[in-house]
Amino acid sequence: MLVYVSGGQIRLDYNCNPRAQLRYFFEKRKIWLLKQLDNKMSEGTKKHLERSTDPEIWMKWYHELSSEEESPMDEEDEDEVEDDNLEHSEHQTESEQELSSDEDQGTPSPDVYPEGELEPNSNTFYLGKDKTTKWRKSRANLQVRVRSHNIIKLFPGPKRNARDAVSEIDCIKLFLTENIIQMITASTNIYIEKIKNKFQRDRDARLTDEREISAFIGILFLIGTLRSSRKNAHKIWDNSKGSGVELCYLAMSEKRFRFLLRTLRFDDIRTRSDRREVDKFAPIREIFEIFLANFQNNFIPSEFLIVDEQLLAFRGRCSFKQYIPSKPARYGIKVFALVDAKTAYTFNLEPYVGTQPDGPYKFSNSPDEIVLRLVHPVEGTNRNITGDNWFSSIPLVKKLLEEKKLTYVGTLRKNKREIPLEFLPKKDREETTSYFGFHDKFTMVSYCPKKNRAVILISSMHHDNSIDLDAGEKKLPEIITCYNKTKIGVDMVDQMCEKYNVARTTNRWPMVVFYDLLNISAINATCVYKANHPEKKVLRSDFIESFAWELIKPQIEHRSTIPNVPKEIRRRARHLLGLEEILPPPPPDIPANFIRRCYICSRSRNKSTRKICQKCNKHACKDHMRDVCTACLSE
Structure with a gap:
């Protein structure tokens, strides 16, 4: 038997020489396993494990310590399986541009520029690398009134x-509406x-309802607030130890919860193959x-919005799965988002699905086109859009300002011509x-935070070379200060989603998207509630x-009236709901010394008794009876 590690899993190969497998295991993998288990074991167990030479002992401890996390419960059906594809995303958004070895180290010589063009050492202009774009070194006319920006007509909220x-329930139902349920x-x-014909009993695959x-x-939301979304479901439901x-x-x-996790669907499975041909x-x-329509119909965003991307953690089969090494999850589904920078309210989303088949959903995936589609709900509203260097370009800034009446602040990559x-x-x-370089309608700034580095930004909202006095010795331009204040919207949403995440471990990517929509709906509902209070x-x-609680309450009320539900669960449900316990009708006169089972004792005990409670007329054994005087009984 050979013990080895593959893809983070310990596996056994019983066809290997025992001496060879022990040598391989303890020489190559013992250190790795100790690192994996180091923070989860007591010192005594750790020393015992270090001295052990039995691979079975290692396997036992490893699986015991890994059993707390939930394993996927929702395998895909045969007709739902799709091609698995991983795409490496080039979404690198570091603001500081570093000096590379192949770049010119000094000031460019005059012969770089065509004859008749102004040279860079001119007192008037800088010239772009494309030898066409001119940037004035100073504002054109300081006597002219500065154009107004970000004047919105509707009050945010x-x-x-x-x-x-x-x-609270009114706020969440603005987004989780009845038609969605x-x-x-x-x-x-x-x-x-x-799939119900695969089950032996009909009750194991009974249909569900809206309640x-x-x-x-x-329940998903509740488990999320307990920070237990990845916890094994059995640990959440098992109350044998009061936990x-x-x-x-x-x-x-x-x-039933596991069954619903497995069977939850969001479209008609019978027509999915036809729709997948175009989407x-x-x-x-x-x-x-x-x-998305609910997000946009219930809130007016502030004057500052940000475009950025989310990476929804997922490692299952998906034809448009992304790999972004700079993200914590690294593998997952990429979703572009438009978020209010002041309130963290998500206003628009667009999933990245790669190249779509020919049809109504085939769009360009260029950064400019993605931004234009995201800002469509707010075009013409004089708001400002903030974006990182993956989205930013001079043509985009110009198009947003002239066609969409939106200003833009963002970092630029140094390869822009x-x-x-x-x-x-x-x-x-x-x-x-x-x-500073000034164009007719926007401004570019290059700031040197440290040696051999530069941060380059473009803004159509700023038109001067103002320095933020509050920055002190850093002497930050106001363009950079504005960018720093408004760039955190999507990152804030990611952190809030992760804190009370509803996502369970799954093998189906539609569930990952649905979990993200629930997380965002909870954040947006909080924004509405805070604005109203x-x-x-x-x-x-x-x-x-x-x-x-309000979402779960009707189901508990219904379940408390079902006779087949265990008596103790019905009793606890009615107690939680504040309802009086339903007492059975009084039994007919019972002959003296009539023997029956104690109604409180469990079946395994099966205790018989002649004693009868004078209040409910039920038989109860002496262990569940108390002697009280008539005065106390009347109280």
């Missing part, structure tokens, strides 16, 4: 029905009908667009110096728990 959303319920039932789907989503989550097992059984995103496209050579990183440039201090965990 909730709009339409969102202004009347007073409670109905669509998920119908799609899930279609899939259950398809149960709402409760299922509420289970009561709301979860009162709403549905663990088996790779077909399994969740319709619900995704409803969520419009950038003058003087703006690039150089060895002889002093730290904290800034070069400015005097309240709202903790997001309490807010999510409140509407999660």
Whole structure:
């Protein structure tokens, strides 16, 4: 037997020579396993493990320590399996541009520029690397009134029905609407009908309803607030040691929760293959667009928005899976987002699915086109868009300003042809110096934060060479200060999503997208609630728990009336809901000394008794009876 590590998993090969496998295992993999288990073991166990020469002992401890995390429960059906493809994304967004060895180190010579053009050492212009674009060294006319920007006509905050959303459940239902619940319920039932013949008992594959789907989503939110979304479901439902989550097992059984995780669908599985011929995103496209419409119809964003990308962690089969080494997850589904920089309200999303088949969903994936599609809901509103150097370009800034009436602030990559050579990183440039270049409608600045580095930004919102006095010795231009204040919107959303993440471990990428929509809906609902209650201090965990309870409550009420549900669960459910316990009708007169089972004792004990409770007329053994006087009994 050979023990080896492949893809992070320990595997056994029983066809190998025992002596060879021990030598291979302990010489090559012992250090790796110790590092994996180092923070999870007591000192005594660690010493015992170090002295052990039995691979089976290593395997046992490794799997015990790994059993806390949930394994995927929702395998894909044969007709749902799609091609697996991994694409390396070049979305590198570091602001500081470093001096490279093949770049010119000094000031460019005059013969670089064509005859008749102004040279870079002119007192008037810088000239771009394309030998065409001119950047004035000073503002054209200081006597002219500065053009106004970012004057929005509508006050930021909730709009339409969102202004009347007073409670937590009202806020979340602005985004998680009834038609979404109905669509998920119908799609899930279609899939259950398809697979129910694989189950021996009909009750194991019974159809679901809107009440149960709402409760299922509420459980996901509740588990997220407990930071247990990746925890094994059995640990959450098992209350044998008093550590289970009561709301979860009162709403549905663990088996039912796992069944819904496996069968949850967002489209008609019967017509998916036809829709996939023109859209790779077909399994969740319709619900995704409803969520986006709800995001845009219930809130007015502030004057500062940011475009950036999310990476939704996923390592299963997907034809448009991305690899971004700079992201914590590294592998996953890339989604572009338009977010309010002040409130972290997500206003628009666009998934990256690679090259689409010919049809209505085939669009260009160039950065300029992605930004133009994202800002479409806010075009003509005089807002400012902030973006990193993957999105930024001079043609984009010009098009946003002239056609969309939107200003732009963003970093530029040093390979852009419009950038003058003087703006690039150089060895002889002093730290904290800034070069400004002025065009008719936008401004470029190059700032040197440290030796051999430069940060280059473009802005159509700034038209002077102002330095932020609050920056002190750093002497930051106001363009950079503005960029730093408004660039964190999507990163803030990522952090908030991760803190109370609802995502369970899954092998299906539509579930990953759905989990992200739920996370964003909770954040957006919090923004609406805070705007409607400015005097309240709202903790997001309490807010999510409140509407999660309201989503789960109808299911608990229904389950408390089902006779087949265990008696103790029904009793706990009614107690939690504040309802009086339903007492059975009084039994007929029981003959004296009539023997029956104690109604409190378990079946395994099977205790018989003649004693009868004078209040409920039920038989109870002496262990569950108490002697009280008539005075105390009357109280």
